[in-house]
Amino acid sequence: MKKWVYAFGGGTAEGRAAMRDLLGGKGANLAEMAGLGLPVPPGFTITTEVCAHFYAHDRRYPPDLEEQVTAAMRRVEELLDLRFGDPERPLLVSVRSGAPVSMPGMMDTVLNLGLNDSTVEGLARMGGDRRFAFDSYRRFIQMYGDVVLGIDHYLFEDQLEDLKQSRGCRFDTDLDAEALERLVEAYKRIVREATGAPFPEDPNAQLWGAIGAVFGSWMVPRAVTYRRLHDIPGDMGTAVNVQAMVFGNMGEDCATGVAFTRNPSTGEKAYYGEYLINAQGEDVVAGIRTPQPLTRAMAEANGNAGSSMEERMPETFAELVRVFELLERHYRDMQDIEFTVQRGRLFVLQTRTGKRTAQAALKIAVDMAREGLIDRREAIARVDPASLDQLLHPSLDPTAERRVIARGLPASPGAVSGEVVFTADEAERRAQAGREVVLVRIETSPDDIHGMHAARGILTARGGMTSHAAVVARGMGKPCVCGAADLSVDYAERCFTAGGTRVAEGEVITIDGGTGQVMLGRVPTVDPQLSGDFAT
Template sequence: MEIAIETKKRVYRFGDKSADGNSTMKNLLGGKGANLAEMSALGIPVPPGFTITTEVCTEYNALGQETVLGMIKEEVEDAVNNIARIMGTEYGNVDNPLLISVRSGARVSMPGMMDTVLNLGLNDEVVHGLVAKTNNERFAWDSYRRFIQMYGGVVLGMKPESKEDIDPFEEIMEHLKEKRQIELDTQFTVQDLKDLVYDFKDAVKKRTGHDFPSDPWEQLWGAVIAVFNSWNGDRAVYYRNMHGYPAEWGTAVNVQAMVYGNMGDNSGTGVCFTRDAGTGENVFNGEYLINAQGEDVVAGVRTPQQITKLGSQRWAELAMVEEADRAQNYPSLEELMPQMYQELFAHQATLEAHYKDMQDMEFTIQDGKMWILQTRNGKRTGAAMVKIAVDLYKEGSIDEAEALLRIEPNKLDELLHPVFDPKAIKRAHIIAQGLPASPGAATGQLVFFADEAKKFRNTILTRIETSPEDLEGMNLAKGILTARGGMTSHAAVVARGMGKCCISGAGALKIDYKNRTLTVEGKEYHEGDWISLNGSTGNIIEGKVATIEPVLSGEFAELMAMADKYAKMEVRTNADSPKDAKVARNFGAKGIGLTRTEHMFFEVDRIKAMREMILADTVKGRRQALGDLLPMQREDFEGIFEAMDGLPVTIRLLDPPLHEFVPHQLATQKELAEDMHISLQAVKNKVAELQEFNPMLGHRGCRLGNTYPEITEMQTRAIIEAALNLKAKGIASKPEIMVPLIGTVKEFLEQERIIRSTADEVFEAYGDRVEYLVGTMIEIPRAALLADQIAEHADFFSFGTNDLTQMAFGYSRDDAGKFLPIYLEKGLLIVDPFEVLDQEGVGQLVQMGTERGRKTKPQLKVGICGEHGGEPSSVEFCHRMGMNYVSCSPFRVPIARVAAAQAAIKANMVH
């Protein structure tokens, strides 16, 4: 693809209470750059800087490094000089140096997924100028060693060569710590830091074959290119795919003047949240470190202290630290630097009020001056998401519609998962305590490396600290446990974004990667041992702990009530049993959109009768076997109708091919032959006869009912008798009988004839009637094309988008796993069409079927019952099509309810 090189603005400045951009420009400036510009214009103390736009990243990927650097060179140099002017310094000047940071900034928050480099501009000469300027030799050399370490890893590729290896720079530092018999980086002397600088540079030369770059401009361009490259790094690509973010977005690059939290005991750095990211409570909270740089907090290298006194006391309780000891050794920022705390508190209040959402902020205190480095809408758990949205509505910050739009529907899934049984918790053996970084309950087997998270079915990824490289393993694991880090560490922030249970900062854990062991107070646990994590309390528990279903109330119930006020479509459920029907009804389902009758035949007492029916050679023999099945089917339908009590229930007649019901194992075939008093060969012959080359397109659906009308008769009788039996008990039923897989009008008419004549027989026998509908599932493209003709006879349409997707794409859902991941990786498909409805292709068939059907019958009831019925973007599409309902699995009903409300709100905003 050829991209024209336009003359346009590619660099946007901010700082000194002014800015070229604002928070509405996230697509161009990235989230970080847009918010830095906005904060600067608000008068928040932001270090001056500039943003290279996301469009430049796209140009870089298309045109290459040399062309793009030439395009932005002049603008970048002018912008660097502007930073120097504001700060009263000069980039590369030995006596009055400007040092800068280079950070990524996608339009959405991707914590830790891309690269950052701090302290650019340092070299062997500038470090001495920094010493003279600050009169702080330790600070200058500490900044220099940090710069080489970070630049070496990010730009020069100095990463560990295998998972058992440690970072080459960390290895050098560990050797020095052992030699000096110290534990913390802050215990290094000035001479230690000087030695580390030169040892680091030697390591770079040895690994790369080149000297560490000393030219500040070479350093800057190297860092900019590294950020652009990190957009397509493994962890960023994985994160994008996980969240469905397009590769075309690109990342911005943010360059800022450095401010320093490592200038001594009057300096520090931290991360804070305007509300609790785990629970959603309206409590200002966060963590900080004295004499540190920002990466120290999120990397979890040192376990940080709490910002507020209240938070410090809570932390002390969890860590089992006495209050007197806590106040002495772990003071809050509120206690240690009250003036800085008050400034920070005022800024957080300003920013939340301005953005009308919970903010995640980074700050640095440099020698008693407060700087705000970043703000963004904070990552939060599903529970916090709901509470914050509802609370902001109650506080008057946002209206109901905005509260609903703040919800990520899929994230509600977190609230529907089991929690630990309180009775089992009372008996549990707690082996250690950490910080409750992300709530939830997780039980799994210990693994110590991210790439082994799928080693067992359920795993707990256990690390000293996590890094962005661990992302895939964190996603696969049931829970995450770290020995270091706080509530704002990488593990905590990413886990909350994923909705994963996480405990961080469990200092009592001794983790040995080499031997794959976890030791707690002398007891050793090995890879594969079971542990449980209570992410709400920070308790680490030995073995498995039983769970129970969650109770949904409070803000969640309020949110659901809001959703129902706005939604135009109803949400039904796909349920094959009374139990599933009750669960869905408790979640707010307004009926059943799909009951799959074949699922009822697989139980032990029923499969035998089903097989006898299949093996029967005569209609009489089939009717006899179906007669045994009739009371069982009737009982099932009575249970489902009773659970739904007055709500509509759509029942699909038998759909799968008969070969799915016959035994394929020799032992089971022998057993069936003995039960039926026929030969084993007769059973084998029938199994072979039923085998099909392409069962998906074979003898199934309405084709079975039209070949063996006695099957349709039995199922109709069971449905109508069940409804009449319940009517006699005063329980209303609304059966909707659905004919599957029709491709011609005559197929439907033949099934409808059987259904209605059978129902009339039952009504006559009972001397009573119930209202019922006969409709069809539109799942073959030809049915969508002939929808106007089918609608002359059908009472309703339900789109079966699973099969419609298979037939429209020509993909077998059972076999697509062999190539779909490759297609997604190569960008041949943007999303899996079996997970997200293909609106461009399959959607046209749905639209055509709906419009043609309603042209014939304007009041035709239309719904969707494929897996897409619970996927938010697909629900929005169904709203645009004017459907009456979507149907989805029970646990996705709340998700679909919110998605339906959001679709209605968005449509209203457009109009």
Template sequence: ETVEGLAALSGDRRFAFDSYRRFITMYSNVVLGLGHDDFEEVLDDHKDRLGVTVDTDLSAKDWEKVVADYKAVVERNLGHAFPQDPHDQLWGAVGAVFTSWMNDRAKFYRRMHDIPESWGTAVNIQSMVFGNMGETSATGVAFTRNPSTGESRLYGEFLINAQGEDVVAGIRTPQSLTRAGREEMGETALSMEEAMPVVFAEFVDVVGRLESHYRDMQDIEFTVEQGRLWMLQTRNGKRTAKSALKIAVELAAEGVISEEEAVSRVEPAALDQLLHPTLDPNAARSVVAAGLPASPGAATGKIVFDADEAERLAQLGEAVILVREETSPEDIHGMHAARGIVTARGGMTSHAAVVARGMGRPCVSGAGEIHIDDKAQTFTARGRTFKAGEIITIDGGKGEV
């Protein structure tokens, strides 16, 4: 009933069923405990059958069939139908957030950042805005300063006709926010500044006010729904040690913070990152894949495709490089254990890029030439195949493997 109502209200049946299939996937994962793999397999099968490569090419009828197959996945794995009552769905989601405080990745994150277990978590319930309501809608992630270099200019990515997880998970290749960023990256797709100039001007004004208010570089998520800008969240952004130093110095020079506060904002332990390994620029290198320079530094290690295996080998003293299609919060322990990270999908604001910068790990994201076969534990790039356990080197400053 709800999806039919959303279709009637919006006048866009494709949008309604696209939103419904996203909801089934996320709710099944977060609340019901199902993995993403079965749902991804269903979607990939539909795209292969239709001869398309991106989600936006699927029609309303296509999404209706995907939804039916997704519901079958839930019933097959759990022995009961996907819940239909909105109140049951809401309370299931609330309960899942509270329960998440004690899951393994949350406990690991707390240990890593010295967060007391006694704090607990809260639940925000807010109405949804949709970035996937057509070509006048969009979603994105922005930093008020460059989180890798500290440069004082707007930095980030967005996608037209998409929802937030598409940017963070690297489902599609995101576009730059600014024209300067697009030209710097050599992209042909229009930036937000060019594609949505009126909304972009409003966005620039808002993010400037947010940085002034919080007196620090901000990591911001936003959605544009049919030409109207919505700010979803803001927080102090994760950054490299080099970036932290530059941002602190410049905020002090701008009179935003005192020199004493600037000094206190740079963790002494983080200064070790300024001495991160680099590759000899004159040494011969055989580049097997290229992606985005998501987090600077160089690392060499054994190829690993699984976060648990990365942690296990690291505990044995092995240097490993975690290679994934994309990363998610479930991979946090493996990312922490690895010397470096490579993802086949995702942009400069993807989960892998943001977390790697915060950890000081070299990272190459969006290396689309890499094709991973999880079952065979191999990846193929430029006609060559590499197995788990083989040694590779990554240059996070150049985006090379």
């Protein structure tokens, strides 16, 4: 019988890092980390060969796949002493994509799968926290409704915003258990009205719906566009990773975050990342809330002294640093790591080679050669010649007059001016007409990929330096300012206000992704100076 499913967790794994073509990058690295003894929640990977079969056979699966998935799920249950679909001790899982080549945010994810009206009560009893259980349930319904059932996610978000306003709450974390129970019922009504059927209660039906959606997301337009822009072959397919949930949204001793072992903007040998207390991973990468800095140095640089994970969760941060050091030595490259803290306990959910700017790629290659992690030949091979023109982009003239109307986080370096646009389609349309544009969004989503490619720079009102906008912008070499909290974006009126100034679509602004400044009008630039690393 052909092997379609590879298990990991409990200190062992059936796969390894070298099997990325079969297991995808995420699955191969989860297996590798589990084999290294790192705290990886157990799970299993459905191979890229199943994806190939799925598309070659009219979206049908190999006949023996279900049996292998059932056996792998049973192993996870035994490791955790939980049962998938059990109303007393329910096992919940995440279902995530994982192509052999990193495609951040382009394919689909579902978290908290396995919840229904019975298992949510079991989760509440197990966790001793009804609010946490219903927070997880409303998140699941929204993600499943969007990813699997094809319901517009704004319908759910509008319902959440209406509830927060009616309760006088600024953040979703301010909503109590009773409010979240009402939100779950409202979300279920949205599903019934949109699909004509109730939200699926059977965990197995939920699981196979999510697996099919992840395989299906390999061919959605944003993923196809991303592959075209980055010269990624379309026939490699994606794996599907099913993994036991750990929860960063159980209270103040819980958190979720994204971290890089070196600065992906500058290449500096300094930990770089963000985290959110009482949250789940999608909150960080989607830019729904602007997160807090990982390190004390980042917090002080951003004027947020005392907010860092290093200061607020010192023991967990120290453990995370040990993970950083182990993984960077093991992979011999800068790593991009996703983690969750559940009641003070650290779990590592992903590692991958981190996307970086050309400036950072150059510095990291030179530094790692000096440190003896790689040799000189490998250092040269790691710097893509096609990306070096990013080092030649102009910077703002330091003597030029500038009118700063907002400040955000310096998410991807470089300075550009352009006409303000508010949609990806408009960015693409104007760019094709030869005009320079800056894409302004409340937060970007993977569906904005074509507009991000067309724009000269990106500005968001929400999100941090590890959000979707920041990661994709750095990979493209685009200047980006994220989390400009003073920005109030009105899509309907096609304008934004900042610092008492109203800026309409078509007006020119300048952004500096190295300082986080947003300026009215066009600011003159000067030719850059190449760093010493370029001459090395």
